[in-house]
Amino acid sequence: MKKTFIAIFSISSMLLSCTMHQSNKSKPYHLITLDPGHFHAALVQKTMYDQVDSVVQVYAPRGNDLDLHIKRIDGYNNRKDNPTAWKEEVYIGNDFFEKMISEKKGNIVVLAGNNEKKSDYILQSLQNGLHVLGDKPMAINSEGFAKIQTAFETAKKNHLLLYDIMTERFEITTILQRELSMIPEIFGQLQEGTATDPAVVKESVHYLYKYVSGNVLIRPEWFLDVTKQGEGIADVMTHLVDLVQWECFPEKPIDYKNDIHIGAAKHWPTELTLSEFKTITQSNGFPAYLTKNVIKDSILQYYCNGEIDYKLKNIHVKTTALWKYKAPEGTGDTYYSLMKGTKATLLIDQGQAEQYKPTLYIKPVANTSEYEAALQEQFKKIQQQHPGVELKKINDGWQVVIPEKYKEGHEAHFGMVFKQFLNYLQNNNMPAWEVPNMLAKYYTTTQALTMAQQAQSHTK
Structure with a gap:
């Protein structure tokens, strides 16, 4: 693996590929990694898959993004515990996308990187007969949303699969929150709110x-450019909007034209010092294309924060995505989720009281002995599906105690998403609600972004 990497980079950038390894043609699926600028591209390959050939075609321009991706794969191949056996065949050149299309050395394109052209890459890959697994976001603005609309139409016409990586559906507290909300004796009915x-x-x-994978993550400089990465309201917000749909209306299609009404949206920047920028990018300073966002000569305004107030069908929803520079020692990314039912509120919190670990609570509207009896009886349904999960009485309700075996961690969820993607491919059984709900999700985020930008322009 490492020799392959060095051999490639000892040749001029116009030399095209390394062919040291022969593909196992008996495997039905062959990966293509396109311009891997985000670490999510590597996390898809943190494990091996029985149906997927070990040889992966990589098409990218020369640069640090590619170097880091190869090093991550190399790390998985050389780890002591359960090492992988990927063999990366790399094409380097500014015409990487055209070369990928002309060669068609695989049948699944994995896209996780610079989002500026992602919707174009998705559409053209499908137009040329390739399945696509795209990291979020597949669209970062209204123009991108229009393209993925066409992309889904193309996928249907060409009998191809287009799917995005929604890892948060595999987090155990989220799974249990959804399952509990579907038990009327515990949750009642979802309130409408205001x-x-x-x-x-x-x-x-x-x-x-x-x-990430035990190492400090180096962010590419372009990650801090919202025209390339996308604003927070159109990027990480996709997870939150997806979970709202997935939990509030499980396995139900959503019509974005009639079911979504955005009431308000706003966005604001996180300000980074030059020193902080250098630390996370390992660069010498702000690139020229970011100077337009630099104030006071050394403070970068990064519009990564956003909030959306909207109605999904008849339900009032609020989603907020925030980015900060560095977590306090011993902490990390956090998630908060609240669903109000007529009988109980289901709450996921991850604050200091929870030792910054996601924790699920059931907080009844009426904390009576009758409710407790119904809860204990109906909770057996959860325990049948997830043996070992228990209830712990607290002052204002119950904590759902979850065994460690269910807490795989965020990085493991990428493999779970990919296995689901392969199952849909192999069995042609992707649920009918997935496509309309992906469209609904990206409509919500891109329309909210437009609204937030317009609101900001009016205040200037």
Whole structure:
């Protein structure tokens, strides 16, 4: 693996590929990694898959993004515990996308990187007969949303699969919150809420300085350019909007033209010093294309924070995505999720009281002995599906105690998403609600972004 990497980079950038390894043609699926600028591209390959060939075609321009991706794969191949056996065949050149299309050495394109052209890459890959697994966001603005509309139409016409990576559906507290909300004796019915007191609230806090696979994550400089990465309201907000749909209307299609009404949206920047920028990018300073966002000569305004107040069908929802520089010692990204039912509120919190670990609570509207009896009886349904999960009485309700075996961690969820994607491919069984709900999700985020930008322009 490492020799392959060095051999490639000892040749001029116009030399095209390394062919040291022969593909196992008996495997039905062959990966293509396109311009891997985000660490999520590597996390898809943190494990091996029985149906997927070990040889992966990589098409990218020369640069640090590619170097880091190869090093991550190399790390998985050389780890002591359960090492992988990927063999990366790399094409380097400015015409990487055209070369990928002309060669067609695989049948699944994995896209996780610079989002500026992602919707174009998705559409053209599908037009040329390739399945696509795209990291979020697949669209970062209204123009991108129009393109993925066409992309889904193309996928249907060409009998191809287009899917995005929604890892948060595999987090155990989220799974249990959804399952509990579907038991009327425990949750009742989802309340409608109001604009000032929404029935569903979701908030995520992310940090620019973080560890991935045991190492400090180096962010590419373009990650801090919202025209390339996308604003927070159109990027990480996709997870929150997806979970709202997935939990509030499980396995039900959503019509974005009629079911979504955005009441308000706003965005604001996180300000980074030059020193902080250098730390997370390992660069010498702000690149020229970011100077337009630099104030006071050394403070970068990064518009990564956003909030949306909207109605999904008849339910009032509030979603908030926040980015900060560095988490306090011993903490990390956090998630907050509240669903108000007529019988109980289901709450996921991850604060200091929870030792910054996601924790699920059931807080009844009426904390009576009758409710407790119904809860204990109906909770057996959860325990049948998830043996070992228990209830712990607290002052204002119950904590759902979850065994460690269910807490796989965020990085493991990428493999779970990919296995689901492969299952849909192999069995042609992707649920009918997935496509309309992906469209609904990206409509919500891109329309909210437009609204937030317009509101800001009016205040200037």
